[in-house]
Amino acid sequence: MREEFQAELTELSRLLVTMAEGVRAAMRKATSALLKADRDAAELVVERDVEINHLYRQVEQKVCDIIARQAPVASDLRAVVAALHISADLERMGDLAEHVAKTSLRRHPSPAVPAELRPVFKQMSEVADRMAEKITGVLAEPSVEGAKELETEDDIMDDLERALFKVLLSDDWPYGAETAIDGALLGRFYERYADHAVNSGQQVIYLITGEPVG
């Protein structure tokens, strides 16, 4: 029974790793769509979000199977419930990548982001990418230290969002309200993506230490 349970958990974490890889690829492609006004890339992100949602359902199904067949208690139960939370965060990260892609589609063939905002979005996307990579890593091999690094990255993301708003709200902003709104919403999508990565990391920490974080 114990061995079987461990095998189930391994299968569950394999699904979560696949989800995390998927939402990482989604945000990379969405950023590329955004910065290069690449319509095909944007459409691919929207299409592929269906696969991420499908994985989310698979995780939920698997969690229910495990609970029903193995009746886990204590830390075993905590592990499967954590998997459910993590998959919900990852699913939302996929949605946020899709929002970025849809913003660039809405403005296509014009770029959604004017030239002087591209550097800050490039930096935000690099932080998002490192965070998705880290979350993939800690899901494959749980580590408190790895999960905590996500919070440091999240602070960098918050600083970048503040820098973005400073540009959007400067007195000599030349692009009008629509571009300012798109910029603010896009900034929020990256920042929320980072928040969900942090939440997933907190679930990993909770799982390892038994102490709820945050």
Added chain:
Amino acid sequence: MREEFQAELTELSRLLVTMAEGVRAAMRKATSALLKADRDAAELVVERDVEINHLYRQVEQKVCDIIARQAPVASDLRAVVAALHISADLERMGDLAEHVAKTSLRRHPSPAVPAELRPVFKQMSEVADRMAEKITGVLAEPSVEGAKELETEDDIMDDLERALFKVLLSDDWPYGAETAIDGALLGRFYERYADHAVNSGQQVIYLITGEPVG
């Protein structure tokens, strides 16, 4: 055992109803803070969000207790997992009310919303309030019909958000980028609040019919 399980489920749904009432009160007060630039109301929303988060943890604890002690299967298990999803949606609705309150605090003593946007925000808040009321109702007494009404309300919310953007993006928008960005983000907070209410309703439908929705 069966009777005990039913009692546990009743206790769980009582917690969810309390959460739903809490997030309804939070958005009412946050809207009042927003439309009247009422600092005390806004601060109360921020303070009280802690209670909603605490209820969320209680639901999770309760779900784990039930699974560990009762080892539910099939539709019983589905019910407790649905409770977990619903509480996550409600917790997020509380956060969104808090975001509205914080936006009005950030602009205090100026109003965050100029006079001509107040009617649309008033309408959005009325839809949000009806949705929170409906979700409270279907949690107290599960009903597919009641849960489905949430989708009709959500369509109204989406129309209102479009109307809001039309004003924000009109050529003669006189308030500059900051007020446009605040307006867009606030619109999004109400719209997301409605989305999470719909998600909760879908969980109720899933629970009753056994068919996943959406």
